Amino acid sequence: MPRNTKTRAPAKQSSSPKRRAKGTPASTSNAAQPTIPAPRRFRGRGQLKMLPEMPLDILFEIFSHLDPPDVLRLARTTKDLRELLMSRSAISIWKAAFLNDPDLPCLPEGMNEPQYANLAFSPHCHSCFVAGEHSILWAFQVRLCSKCMEGRFDESYKVFKKVPGKSMSLNITLLRHATAIIPTGSRFVYSYDEVVEMHEKLATLKKGDSKKYEEFCDKRRKWVEEIQAHASQAQMSGSKRLARIQRMREEARERRRIEVYKRLGDLGYTDEVEYINDTRPEMLSEHSLIKSDVVLTDRVWDNMKPQLVELMHSVTEKMQRRKRKSVLKKRQRLLLSILKAYIHERPMDEIHPRAVDVCVMPHIKAMLEDASMDAYTTEESFQDLVDDLPAAEDRDFLLRATTYFRCAECREPIAYPRILAHACLSELQHGHRNRDDDDAILFTNLESEPWNYGGKRVTYYPDAEASAKSVVHNCGLDVDMTTAQDMDDVSPWLECICCRHKVNGRAVFRWRKAILHDMYHAALGDSSNWRPLSDSHAEAAEALQQTTFQACYNDPPDNVCTRCRHQSSYLQMRTHLRISHGIDDPEIEEDYVLQVDASMDQPPFTLMLPHSLPEIIELDDDERPSKPLKYSGNSIVIEMTTE
Structure with a gap:
């Protein structure tokens, strides 16, 4: 029994021998027993054992x-x-x-x-x-x-120093060279041993038969050429291989990407995939599960599908919102095309609601925001809406010459109907671009808001009303009945007594300019004092206005061409009419008009009428000068119209 025990113990240890320190001798008992090598254990996947x-x-x-x-x-x-x-x-x-x-x-x-x-x-x-x-x-x-x-290959000038004279530099075509990376960069290198061997070979051949020398050189040169041609092809093979492998990987990734898109489409996510590719294509193309050159098998797809499905769910709501925006925008474009055609046929001085005001009308807004994606897809769907555009009623108060409003942005007196077309009252405010509701989408698409959206942009202007009443009253008209059209028909000239100057003369104004001037005095705490001009003085002021009007520069684009509706400043409008329509001497109201939202403060500005009334010279048609005459001394030339 003890003998059997001794013989079994080493066998048990040899099946899994313990490691010993390096250099430590084996025990005597182990050395006496025959060593049984332990079988190699292969763990993990990818075993090549079989x-x-x-x-x-x-x-x-x-x-x-x-x-x-x-x-x-x-x-x-x-x-x-x-x-x-x-x-x-x-x-x-x-x-x-x-x-x-x-x-x-x-x-x-x-x-x-x-x-x-x-x-x-x-x-x-x-x-x-x-x-x-x-x-x-x-x-x-x-x-x-x-x-x-080092010491085996180097640049030519270093290698050739190993041999005397210039024999090898003259026979460099007999030597092989290769491109290598050395401390000075990528250079052609030559072999020290080959240079020495070739020098000795050539020296020996030169001492013998010259024919053998030439035959050797020719044969050697051809051999080197073949070697170098093959080496050049092999040198370029590396970059070609990298490009080919990269191309194959890109093709494999493209095949995998297309297969993933197809399988997502089979799951019902075609629209989500299109939405991501239109907005953020890198979300899918650069995804770690998709950007791979490994073939997409069913097993791989089953492992990655839950994560991709979760991604699709995260973009579904955004996609629906984007579709909603697209539908709203298309319907608005159809409505705008109809509105533009309708307004183009209407008189230029007629006030119409802006596009954004039309879009927020309840019945039109309901059409634009219809949940169906297939509804209201043609212009005919909105064709009948032009008959429902609102019109102002009971405008007696609005038409008065003393009725004025104030814009919260520019604070300029604004009368009717300009108040309905004032740009500030429909300007798109901050914050809408950060919202995602239907109203914000409508406003953002049109880059504007409904008129006086929020109700805080326009207020009544009592200061302008007070100045207007003073002007109208000094004209001898009823402040409660006189309209702006009545004032234009009378076309009065008024003198500001407060601004009379001993040298420069008398400050005279049209009635709208007189209101602005009166507000200026009121802001300074001065009491206004107006006096209407007599007929002769009004004629002189009219003549002075005609001579100074063309010299005034009006930068805002407040003038509109009556022929093509081009809009520009006063000087640019004259150039436009001359170049585009051949009109050298345009007339207001005939060739161009002021736009509806034009400021009250139009040229000419303050006119100073001399104290002594200038002589008025009337000319017949045949005596009219080709250019307008300017005021000079005490004379103003007024063209006399003939009936």
């Missing part, structure tokens, strides 16, 4: 689809695979591998397939066997690190 035991025809078929670097790495995996792949019977595998790599040139002279693969794809230096950055010297069929190149 490969050598497979039938050779199956192995050869599998390996024939590999590239040269794959076969090279496989041959260095296990001893069994190395013995298999390095045997002569495996030459077909290597040849098939090189056929799978179209970038490398054919096998060079003096090398077999494994050697060629080792030169092109090995990660180790052929001299010191250290992995790292190497230079492949194709012409010399060797791969070296920078340390191992």
Whole structure:
């Protein structure tokens, strides 16, 4: 029994021997017993243990689809695979591998397939066997690190110093060279040993038969040319291979991306995929689950599907909102085209509601916001709406010459009907672009808001009313009955007594300018004092206005061409009428008009009428000057119209 125990104990230890420290001798009892090697344990996936035991025809078929670097790495995996792949019977595998790599040139002279693969794809230096950055010297069929190149290869001027004279520099075509990375950069390098050997060879041949010398040089030169041509092709194969591999990966990624999109479409997410590709395509194309060159199998898809479905759910609401915006925008465009055609046919001085005001009308807004995606898709759907546009009723108060409003932005007196068309009252305010409701979408699409949206942009202007009543009263008219049209028909001229100057003369104004001037005095705390001009003085003021009006520069684009509705400043309008319509002397109300939202403060501005009334000279049609005459001294020339 004890003997059996002693014989079993070593066997039990040998099945799983303990590691011992390096250099520590084995025990005497273990050394006396025969050593039984422990079997190798392969753990994890990717075991190559059973490969050598497979039938050779199956192995050869599998390996024939590999590239040269794959076969090279496989041959260095296990001893069994190395013995298999390095045997002569495996030459077909290597040849098939090189056929799978179209970038490398054919096998060079003096090398077999494994050697060629080792030169092109090995990660180790052929001299010191250290992995790292190497230079492949194709012409010399060797791969070296920078340390191992020292003393063996260098630039031509350094290498040629090894031989006397200039014999090798003159016969440089007989030497091989290769591109290598050296401390001074990427350069052509030559072999020290080859230069010395070739120098000695040439020196020996020169002493003998010259014919043999020439034959050797010609043969050597042709051989070098063939070597260098092959080396040049091999040098370029690296970049070609990288480009080909990158192209193949991109194609594989594209196939995977298309397959993922197709499977998402089969799950009912076609619209979501289109929405993401239109707004943020990188969300899918750069996704880690999609941006891969691995073939998409059913097993892989089942693993990644839950995450992609969750992503689709996150964009569904945003997609629906975007579709909603698109539908609203299309319907608004149809409505706007009808409104533009309708307004173009109406008189230029007629006030119409803005597009945004029409869009917020209850029955029109209901049409624009209809939930159906297929409703109201043509202009005919909105054609009958022009008959429902609102019109102002009972405008007696609004038409008075003393009725004025004030804009919260510009604070200028605004009368009717300009108050309905004033730009500030429909300007898009901040904050709508950050909202996502239907009203914000309507307003943002039109870049405007409904008139006086919120009810805080326009207020009545009592100060302007007080000044207007003073002007109307001094004209001898009823302040409660006189309309703006009545004042235009009377067209009175008024003098501000407060602004009379001993030298410059008397300050005279039209009635609208007089209101602004009266407000100026009121703001300073002065009491206004107006006096209407007599007929003769009014004629002189009219003549002075005509001569100064053309010299005034009005920058705001308040003038509209009656022929093409082009809008520009006063001077630009005169240029437009002359160039586009051939009108050299345009007339207001006939060739151009002030836009509805034009300011009250139009040129000419304050006119100073001389104290002494100038002489008025009337001219017949035949005596009219070609250019308007200016005021000079005490004379003003007024053109007399003939009936």
